[in-house]
Amino acid sequence: METKLYEIADQYQQALNELMNPDLPPDVVEDTLEALSGEISVKAWNIAAALLHMEGEAELIRQAEERMSRRRRALETRAAGLRRYLKVQLERINIREIRSPQFIIKVKQNPPKVILDDESAVPGAFKREESIIHIDKNGIKQALLAGRTVQGAHLEQETRLDIS
Template sequence: MATLYELTEEYRQLLEMMEDDTVDPEVLQDTLEGVDGEIEAKADNCAKLIRELNGVTSVINEEIERLKARKDVISNNADRVKKYLEKAMIDTGKRKFKTALFGFNIQKNPASVVIDQEDKIPEEYWIKQDPKLDKALLKKWLKDNPEDFAHLEQSEGLRIR
């Protein structure tokens, strides 16, 4: 695989291991820790690995979206053909028949509920919902109002520029 950055042989092998989903994460960690070099050189090479892996992830996500769109088109086409066949059977009056390969029949579907006046439905038919915490709103409140039931916590994370 051609990479954007020039990687040392050790890091190129590590990249190949990371792209292989059969490699044990502990083996990856041990290999990463075993690579020689000063922290600055390791940091540069790690940043190159991160960028490369993120690039691969982006390509995979784009392919997933493309395949989802293709799946939807194919599924919609199958539905259209089924509706066409159903209409043709109804129009010709042939609601049930068999061929050498398949059996066809038009049958009634199970009854479905149609809501006409939602406000008149008795309470027993409603599903009770658990309250859900709005953490964004709570965070705003906690910035100016310290409380004993919750607090703000500052964490750290690596940023690569």
């Protein structure tokens, strides 16, 4: 059975802890660390190769999604144009309904909709105020980096895995 990376890391950490034991010969600890380092390197390389493969495949899928999205939008636009064309032609010759075994084509009345000719002339009773507050994270970051305190915010710096 193959040893998992986290198990190797645990063994490596244990060997490092044993370095503190004065009764253990240093060459034994060094040999153990060296063997585990080799295993860690191989495991890490295999995982990195798998990561790069997955990220590459994910990128290919993203590109395919974009192509499909463009194609979908083109088909939707073409269908909307044909729908408008059919409606205009049926209205032009005053046909409201066509029946066939497959489907029924109808020109129907839509529900009424409001058209605003002049928004400023609309009475206040029909106006609603919305307030949106956006937090300037970049401004907060600059203030914190400059040494200022910003109530309710702090800086965190994380690590990331870089495979190059």
